Amino acid sequence: MAGKAKKKTAAKKRTALAKRKAPKPARKAKTDKIGRAAGTDSKRVAAILAKLEEAYPDATCELRHENPFQLLVSTILSAQCTDVRVNQVAETLYKKYPDAKAFAYATPSELEMEIRPTGFFRNKTKSVMGASKAILERFGGEVPRTMEEILTLPGVARKTGNVVLGTAYGITSGIVVDTHVLRLSKRLDLTRNEDPKKVEQDLMQVIPREKWIQFSHQLIWHGRRVCHARKPKCTECNLESLCYSKDKTV
Numbered sequence: 001m002a003g004k005a006k007k008k009t010a011a012k013k014r015t016a017l018a019k020r021k022a023p024k025p026a027r028k029a030k031t032d033k034i035g036r037a038a039g040t041d042s043k044r045v046a047a048i049l050a051k052l053e054e055a056y057p058d059a060t061c062e063l064r065h066e067n068p069f070q071l072l073v074s075t076i077l078s079a080q081c082t083d084v085r086v087n088q089v090a091e092t093l094y095k096k097y098p099d100a101k102a103f104a105y106a107t108p109s110e111l112e113m114e115i116r117p118t119g120f121f122r123n124k125t126k127s128v129m130g131a132s133k134a135i136l137e138r139f140g141g142e143v144p145r146t147m148e149e150i151l152t153l154p155g156v157a158r159k160t161g162n163v164v165l166g167t168a169y170g171i172t173s174g175i176v177v178d179t180h181v182l183r184l185s186k187r188l189d190l191t192r193n194e195d196p197k198k199v200e201q202d203l204m205q206v207i208p209r210e211k212w213i214q215f216s217h218q219l220i221w222h223g224r225r226v227c228h229a230r231k232p233k234c235t236e237c238n239l240e241s242l243c244y245s246k247d248k249t250v
């Protein structure tokens with residue numbers, strides 16, 4: 001009997017040790033029945049949209065422009081740069097280079113100097129000149145109106161395409177996912193993805209299509225004015241009761 005008891009105790013010890021050594025299973029993020037982030041319940045999404053509308057009924061693109069071509073150029077220049085800085089540069093830029101033809105046949109070194117304050121000016125000069133040439137040669141001097149075509153322009157990806165199609169033409173092609181939309185969509189638990197393309201797809205699933213354009217503007221405004229990357233002003237946020245982000249400061 002004493003031998004049996006000893007064996008049992010040893011077995012218990014081994015099991016306890018094994019349990020301690022075994023890695024804990026990774027905690028699964030909460031998702032709904034079809035695998036979307038838990039925060040995408042239609043009532044919650046509708047409440048978020050209503051709050052955004054209440055706070056920013058007139059939200060719009062803050063890049064100043066007089067036509068779709070200028071908006072395209074300004075959006076290319078806005079990569080890694082503030083809209084305020086781009087608007088400052090744009091003020092003289094569009095007087096010197098009034099249309100696609102002027103940009104297409106610019107002297108690259110001169111254009112680089114104009115664009116320099118926006119950063120990454122060599123690449124941006126190449127993109128702006130390349131896009132201008134393509135618009136002249138393939139699209140009769142007009143910025144194309146479909147995502148498929150606009151994506152063929154040098155330096156233009158989905159974000160720029162969505163800005164131009166949505167703001168300049170009122171065409172609902174997708175949702176602009178810039179740094180603010182990316183950060184806020186995660187904080188508001190509308191997506192669990194990191195890659196902007198996947199985030200856009202997630203948002204397109206849960207935001208009604210007729211709201212896509214305005215939703216992008218409103219989220220960008222909220223990110224610039226209240227839900228800052230470092231210190232979100234949660235006490236001033238009208239979405240506070242709907243937000244359970246770990247970044248909350250209240």
Ligand code: SF4
Nearest residue numbers: 227232234237240243
């Ligand atoms: S409560 Fe805070 S973290 Fe949440 S959306 Fe508002 S500002 Fe952002």
